[in-house]
Amino acid sequence: MNPVPVTATPTRRSLVLSLAFAAAMVAAAAFVARVLFVRYLMHDFVFLSRDYHWMTPLGYLLLFGALAIPVGVVARFLTPAQAAQSSVWAFATMVLFDFLLPFTEIGLFPAFMLAAGAGTVISRRAVLAWERLPRLSILTGSLLAVPVLLGTFIGGDRAPETTGSAPVGAPNVLLIILDTVRADELGVYGYARPTTPAIDAFAQKSVVFESAIATAPWTLPSHAGIFTGQYAANLNADYKAPLDRRDSTLAELMARRGYQSFGAVGNVAYASWESGLARGFQTFRDLPRSFEQVLKSTHFGRTEFTAQVLAASSLRQVAGAIRRLELQENPLPKLVENTAEEISSEFLRWHAGRDTTRPYLAFLNYFDAHDPYEPIEPFRTRFQGTTDSAKRAPSPRDLYDAELAYLDEQLGRLFQTLESSGALRNTLVIITADHGEHFGERNMLGHFNSIYAPLLHVPLIVRLDGRLSAGMRVGGEVSLRDLGATILDLTGLTAPFPGRTLSGRWRGDTATTSPAIASYNVVRGESLTALADGMLSMVRDGWQYILSGTKEFEELYGYRQDPTLLQNRVGSDTGLVLVPQFRREVRRVLGDERGTPEK
DSSP states (O other), X not given: OOOOOOOHHHHHHHHHHHXXXXXXXXHHHHXXXXXXXXXXXXXXXXXXXXXXXXXXXXXXXXXXXXXXXXXXXXXXXXXXXXXXXXXXXXXXXXXXXXXHGGGGGGOHHHHHHHHHHHHXXXXXXXGGGGGGHHHHHHHHHHHHHHHHHHGGGTTOOOOOOXXXXXXXXXXXXXXXXXXXXXXXXXXXXXXXXXXXXXXXXHHTTSEEEEEEEOSSSSHHHHHHHHHHSXXXXXXXXXXXXXXXXXXXXXXXXXXXXXXXXXXXXXXXXTSSGGGTTTXXXXXXXXXXOXXXXXXXXXXXXXBHHHHHHHHOOSHHHHHHHHHHOXXXXXXXXOOOOOOHHHHHHHHHHHHXXXXXXXXXXXXXXXOTTSSSOOOOTTTTTTTOOBOSXXXXXXXXXXXXXXXXXXXXXXXXHHXXXXXXXXXXXXXXXXXXXXXXXXXXXXXXXXXXXXXXXXXHEEOEEEEOTTTSOTTOEEEEEEEGGGHHHHHHHHXXXXXXXXXXXXXXXXXXXXXXXXXXXXXXXXXXXXXXXXXXXXXXXXXXXXXXXXXXXXXXXXXXXXXXXXXXXXXXXXXXXXXXXXXXXXXXXXXHXXXXXXXXXXX
């Protein structure tokens, strides 16, 4: 008996669309499984939007929906059985090839041939039941969609429950961290160029610390030190290790005590939700919701080819990307950072709609001064030098200063808006930086490459109208690890927290603060420097001591008198006295903090 004939076009269309849906869900499930493995078993970064639980299936639906167009066109010219086999082969091959993209060290062509071969086997088996393929595909895709959409919520950060209330009249807290801004680039710290007129004016109503020292020379461990009150050497927060949960964060503690909390970051790689720094913030802005982020929530969207297409400004550049077809996945895909204007605007919108019956903690990370230096006009040429005949091309420091000037302008807008509305009357504002930048010292540029003073000496400006002396300057080195304890002190929140308040420094008493110790940690056995075990530093009384590697190579610099760090004073008469003192002190402090005896 002959089977009942089925109309060709609807069967082919439903077949292709159902296969596209199933393929998208299979690929999404594989991607999410990899993300969960990397995050929760490897404890590593994935550099994705926190919304990947819905962005990933949407991204794959778009990709396989696009593939369905040519597959559907071809299927129209084939018999139903042939259409089924060719369609299954196409979608199975692309799912498998997408899965292999992170592992294309074997080569793109071998990876594709492996996927195509497996796709052939699958298509031969699937064609035996081609009449049931649409229903089977929809059932398979639907079953996979449920864990894809729901499973990624496992282990997600949630705002802590409020267990108390803030003291009556407790001030708001606005913590501003300028990513990659060294102190001596600001006018308030003596820089000749007018890079920061708004910050300089703000500092006139604030307490200015002359020698604030970061706990690490790059973003994540430095921020983590501020948020936990721990030295970076005692934290598990590094290049391939987000901040773990051993230590409560300042935001978690303040949220439990009744504070509203808001965070917005320009550095969407190492200050994002997955860095661990978002813990405790009830609202946290990092990667925006956009088509680009949907696409980057797939394996294909994280390839160099996709990055080149997204960055292309002409059809010619798109054609060039197609010719090169670089489908290797980038483990750190290029992320679009939030600008200073966007960060300030996000905060002001939140500020306007907040609950005014409760104080708040707001954290703003401004990333504009970080490399690559690409200032917008008219800032780009603001500090461009000249020769006798014509303007010369701007140097890296010219461009860095231009980025800082743009950032300062946006901070000026923020301060003016808050001041004009009276919002600063009961708000503790702290301006600091996570680390600095090299500009030729010891022939170095950038950061993430040493632990020398230009990367550790950062601005620290603290303002609380009516309670802190306007225009006061505080000498002597202080550590940024003490910021958390200082904030708790000034807000009246009595809670155990590592570090010591800096308030004694401006009150004129002899209160002891934490030693200014910093570290450059090893990344899971892979040294970021030529030294096997990273670097430790201690800064005190204008001297910087550095201890490096398993061989314990030591350096000592008078970093104020020798800003280019050319003279290692270890063997000098002064060094023979100071170096043993520094060595014992570093080991004692870090040993006490870890709870281990001094070696």
